[in-house]
Amino acid sequence: MPTIRPDVAAIGPYVPGRSIEEVAADIGMAPGEIVKLASNESPDGPFPGVVEAATKALAEASRYPDDNLRALTVALSGFLGVPADHLWFGNGSVGLIGHIASAVGGPGTSAVYAWPSFIMYRIATRLAMSDAIEVPLDEDHTHDLEAVRAALRPDTTLVYLCNPNNPTGTVVSADAVSAFIDSVPEQTLVVIDEAYHDYVTDQRYATAVPEALRRPNVLVLRTFSKIFALAGHRVGYAVGRPETILELRKAQPPFTVGQVAQAAAAASLQDRGELERRKMANEAARHHLQGVLAERSLPHTDSQANFVYFELGFGAEEAAELFTRRGVIVRPMSGGWLRVTVGSEEENRRFVEALNQILDV
Ligand SMILES: Cc1ncc(COP(=O)(O)O)c(C=O)c1O
Missing domain, CATH: 3.90.1150.10 (Aspartate Aminotransferase, domain 1)
Structure with missing residues (x-):
């Protein structure tokens, strides 16, 4: 052994x-x-046209994929109305969670997140050798943002907010998220995981993408695995400031999203x-x-x-x-x-x- x-x-x-x-x-x-x-x-x-696009990309199997994911970046940038350099792709959003945890974590740091929430926050925190600080959800199974804020320590470099939360499905309002971000020190990265964004119908909810576009310490995570029905292809992405993404990307190996997955994801955005x-x-x-x-x-x-x-x-x-x-x-x-x-x-x-x-x- x-x-x-x-x-x-x-x-x-x-x-x-x-x-x-x-x-x-x-x-x-x-x-x-x-x-x-x-x-x-x-x-x-998969969405209409996805299988055809993916099948075509399969023919390129002998080549490494485009590490700048140009076609997918252009498609997603148009779809979201977000500048191309504010996007970062990974091998599922769990891939990005791992890179983020290792880029900002390490011995002498801590990460804060609610519990129960997505198990990968716990695993990535431990792998990054950071202390995990888990804050119980409130009695309605919803994030208690005041308690999360109170749990932040001077060594906290990362805080996760899963909105809607997995496994409870509960959301926190756009106003509450903004107030929470305001209260977090600038050197602490706030990762807002919106894997289930596309299913939300509660009017109190809104995406935190506008916050991620202007604040270097905020990232929004999304995935093609849920409503876009591409869980098997492993494509997730983050929206954030280019200067932050540039640093975090250093923790990511090259070529983490294959060309078939890139083509499938791009084609999913057409309908x-x-x-x-x-x-x-x-x-x-x-x-x-x-x-x-x-x-x-x-x-x-x-x-x-x-x-x-x-x-x-x-x-x-x-x-x-x-x-x-x-x-x-x-x-x-x-x-x-x-x-x-x-x-x-x-x-x-x-x-x-x-x-x-x-x-x-
Ligand atoms: C909150 C949350 N984030 C991320 C993911 C993983 O998404 P991906 O398939 O893009 O790695 C999941 C999957 O269940 C999830 O529940």
Whole structure:
């Protein structure tokens, strides 16, 4: 066994949602009968034109990809209305989180984030050898920004704000985010993770991109893995000041986004009507699922994302296992809560059917 850094050895491995094949073999069902609602993936395929664009790019496989991602940068810059030099791409937004954590972290620093929130903040903080300061969400499962602010130490170089928050789906308002940013010292980087931005319908929410465009200590993270349905291609991006991006990029190896992924992401930006359609479909299905939970008087949050967070009243692992045995994979979270991704109509029907069976035994 090679010598592993003790702080790395102490990290629990990232546990992805269980795969369809694994569960199918476990419970003796055909893979086609299993519904996976554990990883917040899109129930829809890629956007129109994406497969064609990606297939064409495949022919360039012998070449390294464009490390400046020119075509994708031009497409995204136009789509967002953001100058091209304010964009930074990575191998999924988790790739960027790792680079950011190592660029601003290290021994003698700390990173602050809410808990429960996206597990990669914890893992990246530990890998960067920074202290992790985890601030409990409030009783509504929402960021307690005053408590987050109070947890900042003189050695804090990084603070994450997941908006909407994974796994709770809760949002903090645009005003609260701006006031929070105002209160953070300029030498502390504020990373606002908006992976689920495109699903939000709550009018109190707004993107923090305008803040990221003018403040060197603010970055907004987004991804093509959710509403754009490209989780398998691994493309995420950050919006921020060019001078900040230039420094952070030093922690990133070259060629982290392949040309097929670049082409697929660029082609995804061509159809705003489809984006709106998917957003509305997600909202309707989310509303339906939350309505079912409400009818059953099951505690749940007002999720603004493509997942719903709820409690059955007994252990999360045990509850998830009961769903799994009925061919529905959901994600057990801490404190007895579960997270289920908003799926297709049929997938949601299967979830509700399993829920009813579990509750009515
Ligand atoms: C809050 C949050 N940020 C980032 C990601 C990862 O996105 P990507 O697929 O771009 O790495 C996820 C994925 O579930 C997430 O929930």
